[in-house]
Amino acid sequence: MADLTKQGGIGDFLARQGILIAFVVFMVGFSVANARFIDPDNIMGVVRSSAIMGVMALGVTFVVISGNLDLSVGSMMSFSTIVVLDLHDKIGPALAIPAMFALTLCLGAFIGFLVGYLKLNSLIVTLGMLSAIHGLTLTWSGGKNMDIADKEGTWFKVFGQGDALGIPVPILLFALLAAVLGIMLAKTPFGRKVYAVGGNATAATFSGIRRARVVFTCYLLSAFCVATAGLIQASRSLGSQNTVGQGLELEVLAAVILGGASLMGGSGTIFKTVIGVLILGFIQNGLLLVGLQFYVQFVVTWVIIILAVWLDIAAKRGKLWSLIA
Template sequence: MANLGHIYRKNGTVYGESEKKANLSNIYRKYGTVIALFVLVLIISIMNSKFLSMYNILNVFRQVSINGLIAFGMTFVILTGGIDLSVGAILALTGMVLGLMVASGTPDLIAIPLVLLLGALLGWFNGVLISKVKLQAFIVTLATMTMFSGITMIISDGIPAMGITKNSPLLNFFSQGDILGIPFPMIVLLVVFGLLLILLQKTVFGRGVYAIGGNEEVARLSSLPTDRIKTSVYIISGVMSALAGVILTSRLSSSQPTAGAGFELDAIAAVVIGGTSLAGGKGRLFGTLIGVLIIGVLNNGLNIIGVSAFYQQFIKGLVILLAVILDRKSSR
C-alpha cells in the first residue's frame, strides 16, 4: 500500500499531506504579497509609532503615486513577455515638455493633454519597433531610453524649467490639492488603477494580453491581433509614464532633465514583487499595487527609523532579488 504520509480532516473530508501543502501554496500565491505588506507595516510601526499616523500614511500614498502609475503600465508590458526600460526617460521628456510649455504661457488645460498624447506617441514608437519590426523589447527600449534622454537634454540645454506651478492652478492642485482630505495624486492613482483593472480583467483586450504572454504563437493562430495588442501595451506604458511626469513636475514645481533616472527599476521591482512573472502570461494588477506599496512603505519606513541611505539601497535590492527567486520557484 502506498504511504500516504500524514493526514488531516476538514469538514469531514480526509486530506493527505500533499494536499495540505498544495493548499498552503495556493494561499501563498494569492495572498503572499498582502501578508508581506502587513508584516512590514507591523515591524516598522513597532519600531516607530509615528509610521501609522494619518499624515504619514497619506504621505506614503502621495510618494508612491508616481511609481504606481509607471508600474501599472509596466504590468501590461511584462504580462505580454516584454519589458520597457524607457519609462523613466519618457517621464523626464514629457515632464520637460510640460514645463517648457507652461513656462512659455501655454494654458495647463492644453499642455497636460498634449504631453499625455506625447507619451502615447513615444510608447507607440516602442511598440511598432517591437511588434512590427520584430526587434527585442529589451534592446529597443534600451535604445529609446537613451534617445529620449538625449532629446530631453537637447530641448532643455540641460537646464531645469523652474516655477512651473506658480502660474498654473491645475498643476498646483496636482501637487497640493486634495478632495475630502485625500491627496489628489492618491485619487489619480486609485482611479487609474480601477480603470486599468477593468481593462485587464473584463475585456477581450485584457484576455489577449494574457494570451500573448502565455504563448504568442498560439495566440496568433487563434486569430488574436497580437501585433496590435503588443503595440497597445507600450502605448499604455507611455501614457502612464507621461501622467507620472505630470505629477512629478507638479510636486517639484520644476522640470528636471534627469528626473526619471532609475524609475524603470522601481517600476519593474514593484511588478515582480507583486507576483507578475517576468516570463509573461501570469500576474495581477492588484499584486502590482501591493508591490508598489511594499516599496513605498520600505522607503518611508527606513527613513523614519533612521536607516542610512546606503543600507536602504542594499535592503531594496535584497527584497527585489528575493521576489525574483520566489517568482522563479513558483513558475516551476
C-alpha cells in the same frame, strides 16, 4: 525538496498570496519598531509620494504580462515633465497638457511598433530608447532645468498639490487609474488577450489574436501612464531637473515584480502591483524611521526582488529548490 504542485500546498499559497503576507509583515514590523510609522499623516504621505511611481507601474504591468519589458519609462517621465513645464509658459497649461500627452504617446507608439510589429527584443529596444529619450530631453531643455514663471497664479498645480475631500489629487489619480486599468485587465477581452500573448505568443497567434496589436497597445498604455506621472511630477514642484525620472525604471519594474507579475509573461494583476508599489514606499519610509541610512533600502529592495523572482520561478517548475536546473 519542497513540492509546489499539490493543490493548496504551502508553496502554492506563497506563490499566490506571498505579496499580501509580506505587506502585512512589513507594516507590523515597522509599526513595532517606530509608532510614528502608523500615524495617519505618515501613511498618507507615503502613499502620496508613491503615487508617481505607482502610476507608471500600472502601465508597465500590462507590458510585463504581455511578455515584454519597458526600461524607457524613467527617461520618458523626465521628457514628459520637462515638455509640459516648458510649454506651460509658452502656450498655457490648457494646451501644454494635451501636447505633452500626444508627444509621449508618440514615443510609446514608436516603441510598440519596434517590439510589436518588427518583433525586436523589448529589452534591447527599451534600453536603447532609455538613452535616446534622455538625449531628446536634454535637447529639448537645452541642458537646463525647467521652472514655471508664475507659480502662485497657475491652476496647473492642482494635479500635484491639490486635494479633494481631504485626499491628495495624486492619490486620487493613482486610485482612479488603478481601478480603470484593473477592470480593463481582468474583465475585458483585451485583458484576456494580454494574458494569452504573454502566456504563449505562438498559441495566441494561432487562436486568431493579433499579437502585434496587443503588444503595441500595451506600450501605448504604458506611455499614457508615464505622461500622467510626468504631469503629477511637474505640477507638484512646478519645476524640475531634466533627469527627474532617472533610475525610476528599475523601481517601477521592482514594484511590478513584487506584485507577482512574471518576467516570463502571462501572469500578474493591477491590484497586486499596487501592493508592490506600497511595499517599496513603506520600506523606504520605515527604514528611515528606524534610523537606518537611506542607501540601506537598495539592499533590502534587492533581497525582496530576489525572493519574489525565486518564488515565481519555483511556482513554475513545481519546486522551491532543486540541485538540477
